[in-house]
Amino acid sequence: MTIFNFRTARPVEYYRKYLEQDVRPDGRDLGEFRRTVLNIGCVTTADGSALVKLGNTTVMCGIKAELCKPKTETPKCGFIVPNVELSPLCSPYFRSGPPGEQAQVMSQFMLEVVNHSKCVDLESLCITQGKLVWVLYCDLLCLDYDGNVTDACVLALLAALKNVCLPTISINEETENPETDLTKRVPLPISSQPVSSTYAIFDDNILFVDPTAEEENLATGIITIVTTDDKLCLVHKPGGSPLRPEQLTNCFDRSFDRSKEISRLIDETIHSIDR
Amino acid sequence: MAGLNLLSDQGFRIDGRKPNELRRIQCKLGVFKQADGSAYIEQGNTKVLATVYGPHEIRGSRAKLLLDRVLVNCQYSMATFSTGERKRRPRGDRKSQEMTMHLKQTFDAAIMTNLYPRSQIDIFVEVLQSDGGNYCASVNAATLALIDAGIPMKDFVCACSASFVNDNPIADINYLEESSGGPELIVATLPKSDQIVFLEQNSRLHEDNLSKVIDLAVKSCKDVYTVLDRTVRDHVSEVSNSHGWDH
Amino acid sequence: MREMTCELGQLTRCDGDACLIQGETCVATAVYGPTEVRMNKEILDKATVEVVYKSKVGLPGCAEKMFERIIRNTCETTILTTAHPRSGINIIIQEMQNSGSYLACCINSACLALLDAGVSLKFLVAAVTCLINKEGDIILDPNSKQEKDGKALLTFVFNNKDFNIVTVNTKGSYSSRQFKDCTSLCKTSSKQVFEFYKNLWKSC
Numbered sequence: 056m057t058i059f060n061f062r063t064a065r066p067v068e069y070y071r072k073y074l075e076q077d078v079r080p081d082g083r084d085l086g087e088f089r090r091t092v093l094n095i096g097c098v099t100t101a102d103g104s105a106l107v108k109l110g111n112t113t114v115m116c117g118i119k120a121e122l123c124k125p126k127t128e129t130p131k132c133g134f135i136v137p138n139v140e141l142s143p144l145c146s147p148y149f150r151s152g153p154p155g156e157q158a159q160v161m162s163q164f165m166l167e168v169v170n171h172s173k174c175v176d177l178e179s180l181c182i183t184q185g186k187l188v189w190v191l192y193c194d195l196l197c198l199d200y201d202g203n204v205t206d207a208c209v210l211a212l213l214a215a216l217k218n219v220c221l222p223t224i225s226i227n228e229e230t231e232n233p234e235t236d237l238t239k240r241v242p243l244p245i246s247s248q249p250v251s252s253t254y255a256i257f258d259d260n261i262l263f264v265d266p267t268a269e270e271e272n273l274a275t276g277i278i279t280i281v282t283t284d285d286k287l288c289l290v291h292k293p294g295g296s297p298l299r300p301e302q303l304t305n306c307f308d309r310s311f312d313r314s315k316e317i318s319r320l321i322d323e324t325i326h327s328i329d330r
Numbered sequence: 331m332a333g334l335n336l337l338s339d340q341g342f343r344i345d346g347r348k349p350n351e352l353r354r355i356q357c358k359l360g361v362f363k364q365a366d367g368s369a370y371i372e373q374g375n376t377k378v379l380a381t382v383y384g385p386h387e388i389r390g391s392r393a394k395l396l397l398d399r400v401l402v403n404c405q406y407s408m409a410t411f412s413t414g415e416r417k418r419r420p421r422g423d424r425k426s427q428e429m430t431m432h433l434k435q436t437f438d439a440a441i442m443t444n445l446y447p448r449s450q451i452d453i454f455v456e457v458l459q460s461d462g463g464n465y466c467a468s469v470n471a472a473t474l475a476l477i478d479a480g481i482p483m484k485d486f487v488c489a490c491s492a493s494f495v496n497d498n499p500i501a502d503i504n505y506l507e508e509s510s511g512g513p514e515l516i517v518a519t520l521p522k523s524d525q526i527v528f529l530e531q532n533s534r535l536h537e538d539n540l541s542k543v544i545d546l547a548v549k550s551c552k553d554v555y556t557v558l559d560r561t562v563r564d565h566v567s568e569v570s571n572s573h574g575w576d577h
Numbered sequence: 578m579r580e581m582t583c584e585l586g587q588l589t590r591c592d593g594d595a596c597l598i599q600g601e602t603c604v605a606t607a608v609y610g611p612t613e614v615r616m617n618k619e620i621l622d623k624a625t626v627e628v629v630y631k632s633k634v635g636l637p638g639c640a641e642k643m644f645e646r647i648i649r650n651t652c653e654t655t656i657l658t659t660a661h662p663r664s665g666i667n668i669i670i671q672e673m674q675n676s677g678s679y680l681a682c683c684i685n686s687a688c689l690a691l692l693d694a695g696v697s698l699k700f701l702v703a704a705v706t707c708l709i710n711k712e713g714d715i716i717l718d719p720n721s722k723q724e725k726d727g728k729a730l731l732t733f734v735f736n737n738k739d740f741n742i743v744t745v746n747t748k749g750s751y752s753s754r755q756f757k758d759c760t761s762l763c764k765t766s767s768k769q770v771f772e773f774y775k776n777l778w779k780s781c
Contacts, residue, residue, distance in 0.1 A: 098459045099375065101411035111363040115458065117411030140420070142407065144381050144454035146364045150389075151405055160646050163639040171748050194410045196456070198379060199362035268364075276654075278745075286750040290731075294650025297741030300760050307753045 066273055067258075074261055079270075085263040086309050088252075091317075093210070093324045095218050102191075103219030103243070107211040110267065111201035113145075116211035118193045118219055122233060125181070125188040133180020133188035137165035139195045139208060146200035146268070161208065164279075164291070165195065168209055172249035172283045175216060179244055182224050187233060189221060202268040205279050209251035214321055219243040247283040248321075250314040254278045254306050259296040264309060278303075280310040336495045336507055344506055345374075352490070352502045352550060353463075355557045357471070359478045359565040367479025371471040374504060375461035380471035382479040384451035394450075399443035401450045404433040406468060408457040429465060432528065436469060436489075436518050439527040442482040451481060462505035463491050469518050469528075470554060477562055485520035487527060488554040492517070492547035494535055499543045501550040517547040521555040524548070578705075578718045578766055579678075581773050583686075585693045585781065591669075593694020597686035600720055601676035604683050606690040607669045614665030623658035625665045630683075632672045647680065651734055651744045652687055657697040666696060677720040678706035680732045680746060685770060689777070700736040702743055703770035705763040707731055709751050715759055717766055731759045735767040 062069045062080075073080050083089070089110030098104040101117035125132060139161035143149045154162070169175065180189040193215065195208050220240040224233050255266035255274035266274060276295020281288045287307065292298070337343055347353070353374030362368040365381035372378075388395045395401065406429040407421035420426075437453060453475070455468045469489035476483060492515045493503045500507065508514060513535035518528035526548070535543065579600030588594040591607040614625045628649040630641050652668060668690065670683055681704035688702050708719040708727040716723055724730060729749030736743050742760070751759075 098377070098409075098411060100413060100459050100461075104411065113362065115409075117409055117458075119411045119416040121416060138410075142454070142456075143383075143405070143452065144365075144379075144407075144456055145362075147383055147386075156642055156646065159639045159642040163643040166639070167748065171750065173750075192410065192416060196409055196458075198456070199364050199368075201364060283750055286752055287747070287756055288750045290745045290747045290756070292742065292745040293647045294652070294654040294734075294744050296654070297736050297739070297743045299741055300757065300764075303742065303745075303760075304753065304757070307756070 066269070070257065070270075070273060074257065079263065081267070085261070088265040088313065088316075089267075091210070091320060093214055093320055095214050095324050095328060102221065103215045103217075105211045105214035105218060107207045107214065109203060109207045109210075109265065111199055112203060112207050113197070113199040114204060114207040114211045115196045115198055116193060116208070116215040117196075118191050118215050120219070120221055121190050121192065122182070122187055122224070123190045125185060127185075129177075130185035131181045132177040134190040135166075135169050135175060135177070135193060136190060137169060137193040137195065137212060138162050139165060139197070139204075141197050141200065141204070145197040148200070161204065164205065165193070165208060165212060168249050168251070168281055168289060169212070172247055172281065172288045174213065174245055174247045174249055174283070175243065176246055182233070183226060187224070187226075191216075191219070200268060202266050202271045203253050205253050206251045206265065209249060209281065210317060213245075213248060213250070214324070216243060217245055217321065217325065248314070248318055249281050249283050249288055250310070250317045251279055251281045251289075252306075252310045252313045254280075256296045256298070262302060262306065278306060280306055282310050282314045284314070285311070336510060336512070337498055337500070341498075343500060345504060349498050349500045350546060350550070352553055353504065355470075355554065357474060357558065357561050359474050359561065360569075365475075365479075367475045367477070367481070369471050369474030369478055371467055371474065373463060373467045373470070373502070375459060376457070376463055376467045377459040378464070378467040378471045379456045379458060380468065380475040381454045382452065382472070382475040382481065383454075384479070385446040385449040385481070388448070388450050395448055398447050400441065400446035402434055402438050402441060402443070402453065403450055404430050404437065404453045404455070406430045406433055406455045406457075408460060408464070412457050412460045429468070432465065432530075433468060433472065436487060436528045437472065437476070440473075440483050440485065440487045440520060441476065442484060445482055460505070462503055462508040465516055466490050466502070466518075470558060474558060474561065478565075485522045486555055486558055487518055488521050488551040488558060489516065489518035489528070490547050490550035490554055491515065492543050492550065494539055494543050499539070499546040501546050513543070515543050515547055517544065517551060519548055519551040521552050578769055579720070581770070583689055583777055585689065585777075591694075593690050593692070593696070595686050595689035595693055596673070597682055597689060599678060599682045599685070600718070601674060602679055602682045603673035604686045605671045605673055606683075606686040607671075608666065608690045608694040608696065609669075610666030610694065610696065611661040611664040612667070614663070618665070619663050622662050624656065624661040626653045626656060626658065626668070627665060628652065628668045628670065628687075630670045630672075644680070644683075647744060647746055648683055648687060651684055651702060652691065654743055655688065655698050655700065655702050655736075656691065657699050660697045675721065677722075677724045678718050678732075680704065681706040681718075684734055684744070689774065692774075692778075700738040701771065701774060702734050702736055703767040703774070704732060704734045704744070705766045705770065707759050707763055709749070709755055709759070713755070715755075715762060717762060729755075731756070731763070733760060733763040733767070735764055737771050740764055740767065
């Protein structure tokens with residue numbers, strides 16, 4: 056039986072053979088992410104945009120700002136509305152039509168990341184209290200699905216938010232209508248950096264980071280950890296193989312390292328655009 | 331749009347192009363791994379992505395199965411952030427449905443459909459940034475994606491738009507020129523056999539001028555073909571070099 | 578922890594059900610299965626577990642979908658799915674009253690309903706919620722008033738085989754030190770929940 060056939064017929068066995076040597080079939084260590092490529096500000100029609108490639112996985116985030124009325128309970132808060140789209144364009148697993156369960160769960164996850172990390176102060180989106188606030192529609196398009204879309208989405212969203220420049224709005228006192236000054240644009244203040252890292256559990260006890268689509272299918276569980284600077288912000292393990300607390304602690308350490316890597320990557324990218 | 335001078339006295343257009351000049355085309359094949367074929371194209375500020383899956387067995391309702399040829403399934407969608415105003419729905423509105431239909435008709439005519447009876451080919455097109463000529467860029471991107479997927483076609487399909495301003499036909503119009511209310515003519519051709527597979531015209535244009543505009547559009551399609559053909563050849567030689575094949 | 582009471586077998590048409598009350602929080606769960614499953618959802622070597630979550634008012638949105646998925650994946654881990662290939666196990670969870678530690682109550686009630694239905698399980702699970710308030714103190718099993726003023730909310734699910742973590746879901750920001758403290762506190766408290774399960778079955 057050739058290697059290729061072995062991989063198709065007995066995928067779990069094939070992975071075990073590699074993992075015995077602490078390496079994965081694509082040559083990565085257990086704690087190694089795929090090459091991450093970031094491109095900021097690639098769509099000029101959007102108010103903020105970013106493209107992330109994590110290995111083959113590709114996600115594009117475009118942010119459009121609109122004006123709207125705030126909720127009466129929170130007259131000073133604007134809105135951030137993330138929406139993840141997993142269309143049949145990115146993988147044959149997805150069907151056209153209304154968003155599937157995974158896309159809905161991803162959208163909710165992104166909303167929780169924004170809310171719990173407090174990366175954008177919603178009050179900074181306020182223009183006139185109780186009357187006019189910004190709503191940021193963050194549309195995340197998956198263009199190529201090769202596993203771990205969560206991490207790619209969180210990075211794309213963060214990079215796109217950092218790219219957002221909102222036009223200044225002044226209220227005409229006579230007509231009480233908002234007037235937009237497109238020439239004076241202000242960058243959106245970002246107060247913290249949420250960074251996500253996803254781990255797959257293989258054979259109930261081996262953990263490896265940044266799973267590909269193939270690895271996700273073989274995994275017996277998935278954990279996603281979102282950190283903001285030196286704090287944990289979200290630990291999400293929906294079922295799957297039970298883990299010992301020490302195993303989780305190891306994941307936290309890796310996640311904090313990743314957080315530093317990502318903030319370096321974003322800084323470098325923004326710097327290279329400025330020049 | 332009154333007061334907007336689409337063609338200056340010196341004979342230049344708003345963005346500085348000559349009447350028969352195309353916008354810069356940049357394209358790339360095989361950008362994604364999951365799809366069987368994929369391509370990305372930039373025509374000026376219009377950026378379009380196309381992926382192709384198939385030929386594979388019929389998905390969804392089997393009623394769509396065709397006994398003698400392949401079913402070409404298209405989906406045209408525009409990212410919500412692709413236009414100046416945010417789009418509420420990326421697909422499913424009338425305009426996108428019309429576009430989907432047109433793409434399907436165009437590629438039904440170009441793909442050798444009789445080779446794969448009882449199967450299906452999916453063409454997904456996503457407009458990431460729009461600045462006029464969405465249909466043309468979509469067709470050109472889809473052609474490249476189909477070639478990348480290795481699906482047999484009669485010829486490339488190349489599309490280009492044209493308009494008519496101040497007694498002058500102009501090629502490859504952008505959003506501003508498109509929305510100024512002048513005539514808009516869209517052509518998709520099979521450049522080698524000089525056949526037109528799709529032609530659409532909006533707004534009023536005098537009969538005497540029609541042939542001039544069509545001629546320019548067809549000629550522009552040939553120019554597009556030159557660019558696409560070179561991209562494909564470069565891509566193939568790059569791939570074969572990386573595999574160490576002699577050619 | 579707040580007081581727990583549970584009523585089993587209140588519903589007649591389902592295979593197993595539980596109505597769990599934890600403090601003021603109350604959840605009713607019904608289990609159908611193993612039964613036949615729709616063709617396209619059939620899995621050849623194991624059972625398909627489906628969870629439907631019904632909130633008191635409103636249409637289900639993205640938040641409910643995520644909630645469903647957490648509960649479904651947890652139950653899927655618990656159930657010996659390979660014992661019932663090509664069949665379906667449906668779990669329906671109805672919100673009765675949400676007064677804090679809600680996810681934990683839903684998971685516990687699902688586990689009890691599965692037990693009541695006699696579905697073969699790999700192990701039992703117990704969910705415990707704790708809260709880190711603004712002063713940095715940890716409050717076990719918070720009510721909704723405490724949840725509102727909290728800084729972070731953490732829900733853990735442990736199994737009764739080796740007390741490892743099956744599910745974690747957290748909200749808000751905290752340090753990894755605090756996470757560790759919460760884990761060990763919830764782990765201890767999960768034993769109380771298992772004790773409650775045991776007494777409940779003895780009294781039946």
